[in-house]
Amino acid sequence: MLEDEFSDIVRKASRGLGLDTPTLASRTGIAASEISAWLKGDGAPSEAEARELAGALQLDPGKLADSALRRWEPHVDAPENVRHHPQNPHPSNGYIFFLEDGKTAALVDPAGDPKNLKRAIASGPYVLRYILITHKHLDHCDATADVAAQFPDAQIVMHKLDVHAIGALGSKALPVRDGDELPFGDAAAIRMLHTPGHTDGSSSYLFKATVFTGDTLFAGSVGGAFGDKTTYADILHSVKTKLFKLDDETVVMPGHGPPSTIGQEKLHNPFF
Ligand SMILES: [Fe+2]
Incomplete structure (x- = not known):
């Protein structure tokens, strides 16, 4: 749905x-x-x-x-190297993704009951390299302290405009800027895209042919505009100039709702 x-x-x-x-x-x-x-x-x-x-x-x-008239829904499977994890009591989506070795992992949005997250991560054994946070809302980052305590070697990544939401841990977050590449494994990288509008520091993370869009882009919609400085116009601009520049085949893994692709969103999202 x-x-x-x-x-x-x-x-x-x-x-x-x-x-x-x-x-x-x-x-x-x-x-x-x-x-x-x-x-x-x-x-x-x-x-x-x-x-x-x-x-x-x-x-x-x-x-x-x-x-x-409910005539469209995407039917896109999560890529093989991406796993969804529950964030209840929040209705938001969290993800873990892996390198081919199946052991080197990155987490997108540590939120919800820490027990669920620990279970998801501990079913490894994984080396958690990154804790990537898409934005400051609690349904996307309220378990950061628990995950960081369990995986002290994992690097927290969050845009500086939103980083106050994780309190003292904010000082340990890597201060990324739009286009920064985070090394991941021998030959891969995660690219950070600053996509403001939902919040000022809203970020998307691109790994190979998958983009984690937080509350910037949903299948068939966008997030609400809750920025302190940024606006509705910014969220539309972020999608058009950053996300819609990616390949059409890129799989969109959003912060809420089902997966889609960039190509499907160009064809079906009413905001564009
Ligand atoms: Fe949000």
């Missing part, structure tokens, strides 16, 4: 553009009461109404209509 439904997409775009429901109603000719009901997940627009709303919200009309 997709992370965001039609109502979530319309809410994010209207908030991002500063358009309230009465304004949307007057720009589309659709009754405000109808739009309000759809935003609550009550009923759904027709194809024509969805296209009309898309025009007012600077979204893609055909792709928004697909979302309203």
Whole structure:
């Protein structure tokens, strides 16, 4: 199931553009009461109404209509060297990925019950080289201290604009910048992409043909704009100028919801 439904997409775009429901109603000719009901997940627009709303919200009309009428979902498997791990009680996604030896590992977003994480990592034996953090929200980093204590040799990687969220450990985080390459194994590297907008320090991490996008890009949607300085426009800009520059075959492993690919997102994400 997709992370965001039609109502979530319309809410994010209207908030991002500063358009309230009465304004949307007057720009589309659709009754405000109808739009309000759809935003609550009550009923759904027709194809024509969805296209009309898309025009007012600077979204893609055909792709928004697909979302309203539930006509698209990606069917992408996680790559072989990537494993998803539970982060309950949070509904967010965490990942561990490996080099070919199956032992050298990196963790994306240490969050949730530390027991789950310890189990996921301890089913190794792994050498955990990196703890990569996509952004400062607690459902993505609230187990950092536990994981760091268990794996003191693992390097924490987090953008400096978000690093305050992990407290004193922030001083140990590698202060990465956009485009930095982290050596991983003999011949591989992890590339950090600064993708601000959801938060100021939001980061994506590219390893081979997989990109971990945190809450910047979801299958069929984007994260909400919660930056202190960065905005909705920044999140769209980050996706267009950083993530959509990757190969179409690149698998997107998001912070919430199912995997997708860059090519699928170009074809189906209503924000682009
Ligand atoms: Fe978030």
